Amino acid sequence: MRIGVVGCGAVGSLFAAHLAERGEAEVWAYDLDAEHVAAINDRGLRLSGVGDVHGRLQATADPAELPACDFGIVATKGMHTASAIQATAGAFRDGAVCSVQNGVGNEEVIAEHVTRVIRGTTFPAGRVLEPGHVAWDTAGDTAIGPFEPSPASLEEVETLAGLLTRAGMPTKALADARGAQWTKVIFNAASNPIGALTGLTHGRVCELPDLRELVRRLVAEGVAVADAQGIVLDGDPDALIDHAAQVAYDHRASMLQDVEAGRRTEVDALNGGIVRFGREHGVATPLNESIWALVHGLERSIQPEGATA
């Protein structure tokens, strides 16, 4: 059994390090960061935080070095999905490829290059501290299921879920993983950009009644798009917003952190995804459209060189 992790940043490293330490499968990582790759090959991949994990694996920045894999786990930022899967598709000719990325629309891109695709949503989070070393900040579950238009078999999905769960990344295999994915997307698309545009922590966003109302309306548009696709959400995203205000009052949204660091955000896969799927299913999403464009504008002002190209 061989698994290739495509994009070995924070989230990719959580998967790669756990799987490698467990040792049930041979693990490869593909990443363009040469220092990170060299450090992983020299000293292994280390996680610290929620737990200490140390995995030995092979890493490469050269897709030609990636051997044929049974499973792929794609963990790049959304804007790099197409180039990463295009470069590595050869290794997954006979394998099934699972996205664990944020947002919606990544599986569609992966399916343009490989035939058997798994839809995934993951909650664990971390940060790259230095080459070869990642902070594991948050534990959490992962839900995976066949990507309907170009599916891997449920048996393959269950095999991957078992491997991940035994490795310490609890993963549920679902016949329909859209509910889990859309619940998270709707939550993120309603909370992340508001933090980025206002500079407020999640708790403070929820304290301002007018702003909380805007978040509620963004959620409602996302729920309407999910409903139109016949997706049964696995939670009420608006209740999750209030819950997060309790347990993560001071949380600064990842999109706010991206903006402050001058990085591109994942707004295309969040609000942009809700807009695209809404259009396909005849659901108007005017607020998500505007938020999407405003965040693109913000990206342009912090990073003028082709930030929104």
Add this chain to the structure above:
Amino acid sequence: MERVCVVGAGAIGSLFAGHLASVAEVSVLCRREEHTAALSAEGLRVSGKSERHARVAAATDPRSLPVPDLVIVAVKATQLEATASVLRGCWPGAAAMTVQNGLGAEAVIHGAGDWPLISSVTFMSGIRHGDAHVEYELDTPTWLGPWSGTATPLALAESAGDLLARSGLKVEVLGDLVPAQWSKLIFNAAVNGVAALTELPHVAVFAAEEADSDLGHVLRGLVDEGKAVAAAAGVALHDDPWEMNVRAVSRGSTEAAGGDYAHLPSMLEDVLARRPTETDWIGGALVREAARLGVPVPLNAAVWRLVKAKEASWARGAEVAVA
């Protein structure tokens, strides 16, 4: 009209004062003593689209200034209430002109005195290079007309307009300023709001509608909502706010100097300086009018709320810094 008092010598007030001094006796009412001192010592310099060096009387107390025929209130909307308190009871024979963005300035100043009021909106812009020097950046016109709340004769607005024109400023006098005021209100709610949130100056992408997530869609949506509110209010707009947006961003590409010029909307200046913005008088005013008239304006409401929230983010920062 022989004597003019300009209240508030920010960029716009300084442009009025610097130009009017060539055709009238001009005084300036300031908020800060240092500002008064700089103007008294150095005079007021205008550079850029015109060159002026004016002698002006300056003070922080209206009672120490010559009695004017015309008072031009050029403070930020956020300073209007405080300004009305300072002016209350002064200069009973004068006329007054408001130049604030948004809606509602006339009513606040009307509370300060029994002056016949002239409404105006100005499109000129300036960059302050200090208390006694302003650069005349955009020599676009000021529109003015009688305010209906005080039965101001048109002739009074015309003599103010004549004075401004003779001083070298571009001006247009209108019998009813409301259509122009609403055009600018809708334009400002859209352009200033988006600039405040994205921190972009008024660049070409504000009118771009090619890609799905181009900002032009947001501006179009905001403007369309504003036009619906104007229609419900029975206001036939003087200028189409979307066309104003397109003209303003194309000015940058046709400007002889450089081609990449982009105007910094005043609300973005406020955001960058972490000052309270005029959003309550602009986006907020539009949303309040919409609610009164029963017109849904979800985008304008969203942008206004987001700008308010952005202000709140640095207000908290200041509290923490003090604590």
